[in-house]
Amino acid sequence: MPTQRTLLLALAASLFLPPRSVRAESPAPPPASPSVPELRELVQLARERAPEVALGRSALTASRASYANARLAPIGNPFLEVKAQGATKDVVKDVNIDAALWLPVEIAGQKSRRGREADDYVQLHEAMLQQARAAAASRTVRAYGALVVGATRFRVLTELSTVAQAEARYYSERMALGDATERDAALAAVEAARHQLSLSETKAELLRVTADLYELTGRNLGAENVVETFPPGVSGNVINRPHVERSPTFHVLSAQAKYYESARERLRSEGWSALNFGLLLGRGDVGETRFGAGLGYAFPVRANQGERARADAERVRALDELALRRELLARRATLLTSELAELGRAFEIVAHSALPAAQRAVAAATETYRSGKGDFFSVLLSQRDFSAMALRRLEILDKSWLVLGDLVEITGELP
Numbered sequence: 166m167p168t169q170r171t172l173l174l175a176l177a178a179s180l181f182l183p184p185r186s187v188r189a190e191s192p193a194p195p196p197a198s199p200s201v202p203e204l205r206e207l208v209q210l211a212r213e214r215a216p217e218v219a220l221g222r223s224a225l226t227a228s229r230a231s232y233a234n235a236r237l238a239p240i241g242n243p244f245l246e247v248k249a250q251g252a253t254k255d256v257v258k259d260v261n262i263d264a265a266l267w268l269p270v271e272i273a274g275q276k277s278r279r280g281r282e283a284d285d286y287v288q289l290h291e292a293m294l295q296q297a298r299a300a301a302a303s304r305t306v307r308a309y310g311a312l313v314v315g316a317t318r319f320r321v322l323t324e325l326s327t328v329a330q331a332e333a334r335y336y337s338e339r340m341a342l343g344d345a346t347e348r349d350a351a352l353a354a355v356e357a358a359r360h361q362l363s364l365s366e367t368k369a370e371l372l373r374v375t376a377d378l379y380e381l382t383g384r385n386l387g388a389e390n391v392v393e394t395f396p397p398g399v400s401g402n403v404i405n406r407p408h409v410e411r412s413p414t415f416h417v418l419s420a421q422a423k424y425y426e427s428a429r430e431r432l433r434s435e436g437w438s439a440l441n442f443g444l445l446l447g448r449g450d451v452g453e454t455r456f457g458a459g460l461g462y463a464f465p466v467r468a469n470q471g472e473r474a475r476a477d478a479e480r481v482r483a484l485d486e487l488a489l490r491r492e493l494l495a496r497r498a499t500l501l502t503s504e505l506a507e508l509g510r511a512f513e514i515v516a517h518s519a520l521p522a523a524q525r526a527v528a529a530a531t532e533t534y535r536s537g538k539g540d541f542f543s544v545l546l547s548q549r550d551f552s553a554m555a556l557r558r559l560e561i562l563d564k565s566w567l568v569l570g571d572l573v574e575i576t577g578e579l580p
Contacts, residue, residue, distance in 0.1 A: 211305040
């Protein structure tokens with residue numbers, strides 16, 4: 166059937182031409198459409214507009230309120246004490262009045278330690294903001310990859326569905342003429358319906374992905390102009406060693422340990438009581454004026470021991486987690502880079518070996534069936550193998566984008 170052959174050749178060409186652009190000789194990915202932003206532009210938008218980034222900025226702004234306490238003078242609230250006493254017997258029948266004004270002054274460096282704690286608290290929230298930006302970049306990479314793969318899958322399924330529908334009509338017409346069995350026509354109709362079902366599922370997935378990208382970047386992207394783009398490692402580009410030490414997770418844990426250390430030092434200094442300077446004024450029994458000065462001090466028997474112990478435990482916990490995550494994330498980043506390289510090799514095998522072989526199998530089964538030496542079931546199996554290989558290629562590409570998203574979440578930057 167000429168129409169069926171033409172559709173099959175067009176489908177094969179659409180499936181084979183994109184992989185050639187990712188060979189080692191020409192590793193550059195296909196140029197993006199002018200109407201579709203590049204991945205780096207979308208990641209930059211997400212690092213500023215994503216919901217988690219907006220919440221991180223709000224938390225950072227709120228953390229700066231700690232400077233209000235750090236700027237307070239090392240002088241406490243003045244304390245005024247007034248006492249009056251009188252007598253009704255013996256010689257003295259007057260009122261004795263004593264007044265004392267006490268001014269507490271910090272002498273253990275509490276102000277400087279409050280300032281250091283406030284600085285470390287703000288730096289902790291700055292590190293948490295960078296971690297939120299890394300998470301937003303990772304989500305954007307995954308969503309962008311899902312959009313690219315979904316748009317390509319939609320085009321491939323559209324072409325497969327077109328071929329399947331043409332075959333269903335062809336065998337339906339042959340059955341009406343008595344040249345084909347009802348079983349052949351039914352199998353062709355089932356194959357066409359299967360592709361239609363996959364096409365509807367892909368449409369639903371594209372709606373979800375575009376909604377995710379809009380939430381992250383504020384851009385409403387459509388799948389119509391999206392071209393197939395390959396992540397590093399699959400496109401033939403060599404990925405450099407990931408900068409794991411720049412991981413936002415490390416910065417957050419380091420900032421946590423530093424903050425809890427400064428909080429412990431602030432609590433220790435505040436355990437030392439302020440020195441109270443007093444001004445005394447009063448009236449004696451015979452009406453004379455009395456004045457003087459005094460000092461007061463509370464001995465630090467209870468000096469924030471519980472709070473200091475909790476702060477020190479949190480500091481040790483953050484340092485232990487930092488040491489553990491440094492080892493785990495370094496190993497995971499290396500494994501992700503290797504996995505991306507292996508996926509690139511699998512992509513090459515499917516694109517340049519499996520798919521051409523599946524195409525030849527479809528052509529051979531079709532010719533055998535037309536010559537009367539085979540049945541339609543072998544043709545159907547060959548077509549399903551071809552469809553499976555075409556979609557398997559996209560599954561590998563989709564998995565590559567997911568792996569790249571995990572790598573971006575660890576390092577906080579695109580390779």
